[in-house]
Amino acid sequence: MSGLGLAPWGWDERVAAAWSAVASAHRAGERIPLPAPVVAEHRGAWDLETGEDVVRAIASGAIRRAAATGGPAPAVGDWVVSHRADRIGPDMIVALVPRATAFVRREPGRIAAGQIVAANVDVVLLVTAVGRDANPRRLERYLAVAWASGATPVVVVNKADLRDGLADALRVTARVAAGAPVVAVSARTGEGLDRLADHLRPGATVALLGSSGVGKSSLVNALLGEERLDTRAVRVDDDRGRHTTTARMLVRLPGGACLLDTPGMRELGMAGGEDGGGLDAAFADVVSLAARCRFSDCAHEGEPACAVRAAIDGGTLAPDRLESHRQLAREARTSSARLDARSRAEERRETRRRGVMYREILRAKYGENPRGR
Ligand SMILES: Nc1nc2c(ncn2[C@@H]2O[C@H](COP(=O)(O)OP(=O)(O)OP(=O)(O)O)[C@@H](O)[C@H]2O)c(=O)[nH]1
Ligand SMILES: [Mg+2]
Ligand SMILES: [Zn+2]
Known part of the structure; x- marks a missing residue:
């Protein structure tokens, strides 16, 4: 393993440890696993920094298959386990190190x-x-x-x-x-x-x-x-x-x-999730005001002792900011609900897949009609 020349790209002890944990499973044959950051993304190919030069790499079949069913695909900034081009094949990304962000x-x-x-x-x-x-x-x-x-x-x-x-x-x-x-x-x-x-x-x-x-x-x-x-x-x-x-x-x-x-972005949807998709941090002012409302479930719509309304009346909080917070929160909730539905659908698919696999194992072991019917 070598991270030589990669320190300027952020290679440090933490990355090295995470990389080693992943790379140990990819010491197949004579190809040596090497660490590299992804520095550019193209259609179906990625540029990797080797510490000496930049090489164009493709992703292994396993990564492509995983990505096709919702798994992670390499992205710029990722640390990867790679095999250098040799007589066996081209430069290839064989595994991704789990992302910090x-x-x-x-x-x-x-x-x-x-x-x-x-x-x-x-x-x-x-x-x-x-x-x-x-x-x-x-x-x-x-x-x-x-x-x-x-x-x-x-x-x-x-x-x-x-x-x-x-x-x-x-x-x-x-x-x-x-x-x-x-x-x-x-x-x-x-x-x-x-x-x-x-x-x-x-x-x-x-x-x-x-x-x-x-x-x-x-x-x-x-x-x-x-x-x-x-x-x-x-x-x-x-x-x-x-x-x-x-x-x-x-x-x-x-x-x-x-x-x-990065290329300019026109649209950016909300994430949803545990922390409200980053909304608590982005609207820290609204959140800290709301914490001072009398009722913990205050909707800031005329309840008594509402700190948010008081701030709006006093001119320290813009009303459109409260409205914006509400709207993004609604969007984040919808997005979470959709993602939940999606993961439930994935779970059902996975259960079916396991069922098929189980029946095949039984069939291999006991022949057709494993349950004797
Ligand atoms: N007056 C002024 N113009 C600037 C400044 N920075 C960039 N520009 C001009 O803004 C235009 C767009 O700049 P780019 O750097 O191409 O913008 P970009 O954000 O990379 O755009 P995309 O790549 O399309 O996402 C160019 O004509 C720049 O010359 C600045 O500080 N002042
Ligand atoms: Mg640009
Ligand atoms: Zn309130």
Whole structure:
């Protein structure tokens, strides 16, 4: 086993131990299992960093079969057990190391379990921009999904050089950030980038997420100090459907973090789940007010001694923020219910599969009609 040269990608004792536990089952024949992070995702293939170079790998049949039935497929940021290309076969991913965090994208209203945008992300930079993107409702949604992923969100307001809208954007953003730091930067002029440094510690994986055109790739280039990624102006009359970045990609800052650039996302569904899909963290202000209502099940609709209503009347809580919390919570509940239904259906399939297997075993042992009928 060697993690040599992989420390800048976040290889440490914890990852090494998790990797070894998985790799020990994959010492088949003469092919040596090697650790590698997934640094880019293509259709049916993944780029792996070997510590010396980048190789294009495919996934083993076992991984492909598992992924086809809802199991995990490799994602950027994953640590994998790989076999190097040799006369037996091409570079291949043979196993995935369990993830510490996962940023999952669900499409609102869809039953699917969701698509892993990135694995093992330590920090999520939620990028917005001065001007048309300063939408508090979208940011609330992104924040909830970020908190639910296990990563730490940081709100980045880019294009701070556009002075006219800056104060507005910061005011709107600060109101919904609820505990996440807000950093104003300009990829164009470089201002504020030094304040991001705190969040870019060496070995950390930092994902940039946000709508198309807010300047995610521009920020990566600015932090790299070179124009490595494609960036493009957004059409003024129609900023939909023009995604300059089309694939997720991990790039390493010299002596710093690994940055994960992603294509702009239009829709992001809520996760649901135990912690309300990250809502408790994203709406920490509402949650802590609600804790001070007289009734623990207060609906904040005119009950006596309602701290939430008092805050709205006093002007310290925006009414649309309470409404937004309610709506996202409803969405998270629906999503949980759907996922529950899905896992129940999977359970039934699994039971049937085991039944068939059991009957086959009996038949092999006792011949046809095992129960003598
Ligand atoms: N004024 C100003 N423009 C910027 C800044 N950063 C990026 N831009 C411009 O915004 C446009 C979009 O930038 P990109 O970096 O391609 O945006 P993106 O978020 O990567 O977009 P997708 O890849 O489509 O998701 C480009 O024309 C950039 O030049 C900034 O700080 N200030
Ligand atoms: Mg881009
Ligand atoms: Zn209340």
